[in-house]
Amino acid sequence: MYPAAFEYHTPGSVREALSLLGKLGDDAKLLAGGHSLIPMMKLRLAQPKHVIDLRRVPGLAGIKDDKGTIVIGAMTTHWQVESSPVLREKCPIVSDTAGVIGDPAVRNVGTIGGSLAHADPAADMPATAIAAGFEFVCEGAKGRRTVKADDWFKGLMSTAVGDDEILVEIRVxxxxxxxxxxxxxxxxxxxxxxxxxxxxxxTLDGTGVCTKASVGITGAGTKAVRAKGVEAGLTGQTLDQATIEVAAQKAAEGVDVQADLQGSVEYKSHLCRVFARRAIEAAVKRAKG
Ligand SMILES: Cc1cc2nc3c(=O)[nH]c(=O)nc-3n(C[C@H](O)[C@H](O)[C@H](O)COP(=O)(O)OP(=O)(O)OC[C@H]3O[C@@H](n4cnc5c(N)ncnc54)[C@H](O)[C@@H]3O)c2cc1C
Known part of the structure; x- marks a missing residue:
């Protein structure tokens, strides 16, 4: 398959990209790594008349530590996130997540911003965005605004970024x-x-009691969600095997679990519980050093 004809634009700045978006409206799509958009265009699931390529816009890629907040440019590739020494030291769950996306060919081209803007229901980073408390910085003609992870994922492949905005950075x-x-x-x-x-x-205090727990689930439903029941079952508790097991039983609550070729609602709900338990166990091990 090949895409329907489109006009290709290569803006040299965020301002220029925004002005194109403003002018072309619904007929335009932003292009980052193209690992989701191009296949959709080839399958004619997306047929934008204009494609605005962000790859020549300076300043949209890179990772820096801004006084305890790690700022990741939207055009930073999965590989750059996976291999970042700053992220590995300050918030390794983000690098770990990037490291299990697709294969090296996908990770070398796909971007964190593209993944989080696309919000594929089976994407990996959305679960970590919820658990690690990402903030999304969107830029539009009127300036910048910040959206919290809990308000970002709106539904199937739908997020809080406006049609006339660009996701410019993620703050962790x-x-x-x-x-x-x-x-x-x-x-x-x-x-x-x-x-x-x-x-x-x-987060564990000096006596091993959990003072904060955040759990995100992806894949099972139409969008990534926070597992609030699991979090409530962990917070204020000493996280032994039994406590984790009981808390993880609530992992599918609040997820609109979808049956598909990969499994029934029952099977995917079971996977939610199993993988929540395993992720919590691994998190506790890491917290204890
Ligand atoms: C074979 C294969 C295997 C894969 N496996 C996995 C996997 O295991 N896990 C996983 O999570 N993902 C997987 N992916 C998807 C991959 O992570 C993509 O990189 C990602 O979904 C999209 O990122 P991109 O940079 O390619 O975005 P693009 O495809 O360029 O764009 C995706 C969408 O986001 C919009 N967009 C892009 N950037 C911005 C921005 N800055 N602001 C606003 N909107 C923007 C675009 O307009 C488009 O609608 C796989 C992809 C392939 C092809």
Whole structure:
């Protein structure tokens, strides 16, 4: 398959890209790594009349530490996220998650911004975005605004970024002392997308009691969600095996689990519980050092 004809634009700045978006409206699509958009265009699931390529816009890629907040440019590739020394030191769950996306060819070209703007229901990073408390910085003609992870994922492949905005950066808080996190998934054997994925972050006090727990689930439903029941079952508790097991039983609550070729609602709900438990166990191990 090949895409329908389109006009190709290569803006040299965010301002120029925004002006094109403003002028072309619904007829335009932004292009980042193209690993989701191009296949959709080839399948004619997307037929934009204009494609605005962000790859020549300076300043949209890179990772820096801004006084305890790690700032990741939207055009930073999965590989750059996976191999970043700053992220590995300050919030390793983000690098770990990037490291299990697709294969090296996908990770070398696909971008964190493209993945989070596309919001594929089986994408990996959305679960970690919820667990690690990402903030999304969108730029439009009127300036910048910040959206919290809980308000970002709106539905199937739908996010809070406006049609006339560009996701320019993602802000990630560095782990507090006593924290640990992990992302684990049951991968589709061909694509490596998550049939179900769970990201867990915990913070333990000096006595081993959990003072904060965040858990995100992806893959099972139409969008990534926060597993609030699991978090409530962990917070204020000493995280032994039994406590984790009981809390993880609530992992599918609040997920609009979808039956598809990969499994029934029952099977995917079971995977939510199993992978939540495993991610929490790994997070606790990491928090304990
Ligand atoms: C074979 C294969 C296997 C894959 N396996 C996995 C996997 O295991 N896990 C996983 O999570 N993903 C997987 N992916 C998807 C991959 O992670 C893509 O990189 C990602 O979904 C999209 O990123 P991109 O940079 O390619 O975005 P693009 O395809 O360029 O864009 C995707 C969408 O986001 C919009 N967009 C892009 N950038 C911005 C921006 N800055 N602001 C606003 N909107 C923007 C575009 O307009 C488009 O609608 C796989 C892809 C392939 C081809």
């Amino acid at each position: 808080p560095a782990w507090a002392a006593g924290s640990g996190g992990a992302y684990l998934k049951f991968p589709h054997p061909a694509s490596r997308f998550a049939v179900v994925g769970a990201a867990a972050m915990v």
